[in-house]
Amino acid sequence: MAGKNSGKAAAKQADVDEAIPGKPTPQAPTVEEPTEVRGPLPPKPDQDAPQTVSPTGQATGAERAAMAQGGSFLTTAQGNRLHDTNHSLKAGPRGPVLLQDHHLREKITHFDHERIPERVVHARGAAAHGVFRAYGTAAKIAKAAFLAADVETPVFVRFSTVLGSRGSADTVRDTRGFATKFYTTEGTFDLVGNNIPVFFIQDAIKFPDVIHAGKPHPDREIPQAQSAHDTFWDFVTLHTEATHHTLWNMSDRGIPRSFRMMEGFGVHTFRLVNAEGGTTLVKFHWKPRLGVHSLVWEEAQITNGMDPDFHRRDLADAIEAGAFPQWELAVQTFPDNPEQTFEGIDLLDPTNIVPEELAPVQPIGLLTLNANPTNFFAETEQVAFHPGHLVPGIDVTDDPLLAGRLFSYLDTQITRLAGPNFAQIPVNRTHAPVNDMLRDGFHQDAVHTGVAPYRPNSLDGGCPFLAGADTGAYIEVPVELPAAKKVREAPASFDDHFSQPRRFWLSMSPVEREHIIGAYTFELNKCYEQAIKERALQVLANIDPELCEGVAAGLGLPAPEADRPLASVDPSPALSQIGRSWPLEGRMIGIVADDNGDLDAVRDLRRRVLEAGMVPLVIAPAGGKLDQNGEPITVQRTFATARSIEFDAVILAGTPGPGKDAYGARDAKAGDPAVAGRTETDPRVLLMLSEAYRHGKPLGGWAGAEEVFHAAGVPTAAPGVALGSDGPGTLNQVTQLLGKHRVWERFSAHA
Numbered sequence: 001m002a003g004k005n006s007g008k009a010a011a012k013q014a015d016v017d018e019a020i021p022g023k024p025t026p027q028a029p030t031v032e033e034p035t036e037v038r039g040p041l042p043p044k045p046d047q048d049a050p051q052t053v054s055p056t057g058q059a060t061g062a063e064r065a066a067m068a069q070g071g072s073f074l075t076t077a078q079g080n081r082l083h084d085t086n087h088s089l090k091a092g093p094r095g096p097v098l099l100q101d102h103h104l105r106e107k108i109t110h111f112d113h114e115r116i117p118e119r120v121v122h123a124r125g126a127a128a129h130g131v132f133r134a135y136g137t138a139a140k141i142a143k144a145a146f147l148a149a150d151v152e153t154p155v156f157v158r159f160s161t162v163l164g165s166r167g168s169a170d171t172v173r174d175t176r177g178f179a180t181k182f183y184t185t186e187g188t189f190d191l192v193g194n195n196i197p198v199f200f201i202q203d204a205i206k207f208p209d210v211i212h213a214g215k216p217h218p219d220r221e222i223p224q225a226q227s228a229h230d231t232f233w234d235f236v237t238l239h240t241e242a243t244h245h246t247l248w249n250m251s252d253r254g255i256p257r258s259f260r261m262m263e264g265f266g267v268h269t270f271r272l273v274n275a276e277g278g279t280t281l282v283k284f285h286w287k288p289r290l291g292v293h294s295l296v297w298e299e300a301q302i303t304n305g306m307d308p309d310f311h312r313r314d315l316a317d318a319i320e321a322g323a324f325p326q327w328e329l330a331v332q333t334f335p336d337n338p339e340q341t342f343e344g345i346d347l348l349d350p351t352n353i354v355p356e357e358l359a360p361v362q363p364i365g366l367l368t369l370n371a372n373p374t375n376f377f378a379e380t381e382q383v384a385f386h387p388g389h390l391v392p393g394i395d396v397t398d399d400p401l402l403a404g405r406l407f408s409y410l411d412t413q414i415t416r417l418a419g420p421n422f423a424q425i426p427v428n429r430t431h432a433p434v435n436d437m438l439r440d441g442f443h444q445d446a447v448h449t450g451v452a453p454y455r456p457n458s459l460d461g462g463c464p465f466l467a468g469a470d471t472g473a474y475i476e477v478p479v480e481l482p483a484a485k486k487v488r489e490a491p492a493s494f495d496d497h498f499s500q501p502r503r504f505w506l507s508m509s510p511v512e513r514e515h516i517i518g519a520y521t522f523e524l525n526k527c528y529e530q531a532i533k534e535r536a537l538q539v540l541a542n543i544d545p546e547l548c549e550g551v552a553a554g555l556g557l558p559a560p561e562a563d564r565p566l567a568s569v570d571p572s573p574a575l576s577q578i579g580r581s582w583p584l585e586g587r588m589i590g591i592v593a594d595d596n597g598d599l600d601a602v603r604d605l606r607r608r609v610l611e612a613g614m615v616p617l618v619i620a621p622a623g624g625k626l627d628q629n630g631e632p633i634t635v636q637r638t639f640a641t642a643r644s645i646e647f648d649a650v651i652l653a654g655t656p657g658p659g660k661d662a663y664g665a666r667d668a669k670a671g672d673p674a675v676a677g678r679t680e681t682d683p684r685v686l687l688m689l690s691e692a693y694r695h696g697k698p699l700g701g702w703a704g705a706e707e708v709f710h711a712a713g714v715p716t717a718a719p720g721v722a723l724g725s726d727g728p729g730t731l732n733q734v735t736q737l738l739g740k741h742r743v744w745e746r747f748s749a750h751a
């Protein structure tokens, strides 16, 4: 090939070309069509993603999916069949291992290199496949093909926490990532957002700083996945632009109940372009069908120990059960004026929201997650998002935070995925045809043809050609820029750090405010430096005196006065999570049962919970089956493995009648010395009830349940304790309560 372009070789080549029918001659100036683009790279046979066992019961490819590999025989990576993988090759059974053992070397070497660097942020995550169906309502403002009516686009969505390492717990107080890859026919579009609509900083140049401050301390590498430490609070109180995002983190938004029950936001303002070239500024929102719900802080902390995979499991279980999570994609639209402001709000400042009451959130399509990944590493770990993956019709604005992101995401994959060819990894492959001139590099899987990966060329018939606006090219909006001086400065409008946080605070219900005060108090009490706590109180005083005084009381410090006038802003009721009723699909109902009780009632309750689209989990003294006379009931949790955090509501079902020991007698009978002689309810059941009560969860029961509630310290006259006369009646009351997510009246400040 090297000599091919020398004069003599080129002449010979021309002869050969003439002999190949249909091949354009190198000099052909009249070629009008581009060369055939190649389709997306097909997966390698061994990467051919087997279908996930369909949650709706069609188990296509299930057999394959159930196996780690396809094929009958174990082989080396080169396909040589192996007859032993458990013994190294040795000089005699007790002799030294031989260097010539190629299988041993291959196996250990590959293992030694199994890990890749975790993401520098958002390392902990879970993902799912799905589909996005556009309503067509955005077609007038964006020409993107995937936004046209009824177009269905495959997607891959990854949710994450920000600060923790790959193995950290799910329910920490943190922002959640919500990154969506749309495999559109015009190329990949990534919407790389969060569950909080604002960001800590206004300029990407501070991103390394805020992350250094949030990550564990560099000396001892603690605390893991927490913001409750000095460096975080040092940063966010010195950079008061972080106040708004920090306030959201300290609110219930920082501890979502489930990935399925949180909103998503594109954060930045984007610019949409329609077929006529008209532009509109927008902010993207994801609205969950199940509503926006959170844990309470104590529950979140217990969960981190009891089930660190809580969110990951919840997502996978729901999809597996066919309760496919759904979100509507929606936009707030703003005229594309030269100032890029709306109602006085600077749209280029990523610490700002635009209240929904000022700019309605208009749905433009529906996302449904309907399949779990087949292999965590191949898909969830190797997926590479990038806010610069855009399609015609969607462009960026000059938000300085976004500008830095447009550099960072591509750059970070080069270390994380070891080279520039990560777009060829199956989960990252576009579904649009590719005809690039990028060549070689580590992990190059493509076998490129042609000799001229440059433009213009005369050797490959001038191909590839360039597209224009009418042939689907991505053309940046020719935005006019004002004459300007080169400076390291932010606009004056970026200086208002308190009016938006004040709006958020004023929009919260009393119970949400109570939670916010509790969260600041917890976090700041974990800080050692007095000066940091005092500075934090000053920031809070500039938001609202009630907030500042509440936290100051918890810290045992005096509350300072605001050092500037409090902003005069209207609340935005849409920001509160409380007050509406939501669908209950996939909610977990703990049913406490015992061989001793009424098992017909337990069976009936299970069936009714399932019929309501929720998940019944039977909790009993021991595993196995509960079986008196009828159809056996499978026990999903024992008193040892169950904890309140797993359930959205707990029902005492078929409580043994008067004079019988409730929930615990069996242990005592089994001769367990720890409980020998016990006649009252197992303390683990009592703990479960008292925790669920404290966490505002609906509780229910009938017959002898009252006594058990009393023993657990649960006042039966309290709100949200449903004492029915039978199972169906009790469940009815519990589901009514659960529609509001929690029994808010139980918290000292009522909603």
Ligand code: HDD
Pocket (backbone or CB within 6 Å): 119, 120, 121, 122, 125, 158, 159, 160, 176, 177, 178, 179, 192, 193, 194, 198, 199, 203, 204, 205, 207, 266, 267, 268, 350, 383, 384, 385, 401, 404, 405, 408, 409, 410, 412, 413
């Ligand atoms: Fe980022 C990952 C979201 C600002 C640099 N970011 C990452 C992920 C999400 C976000 C959801 C995980 C993607 C995945 O699941 O693989 N990031 C945001 C949002 C931001 C933001 C909503 C502000 C509006 N990020 C931001 C800035 C920078 C980065 C300002 C750097 C200047 N982010 C990265 C990164 C990561 C990343 C280092 C780590 C892993 C990756 O990109 O692929 O490039």
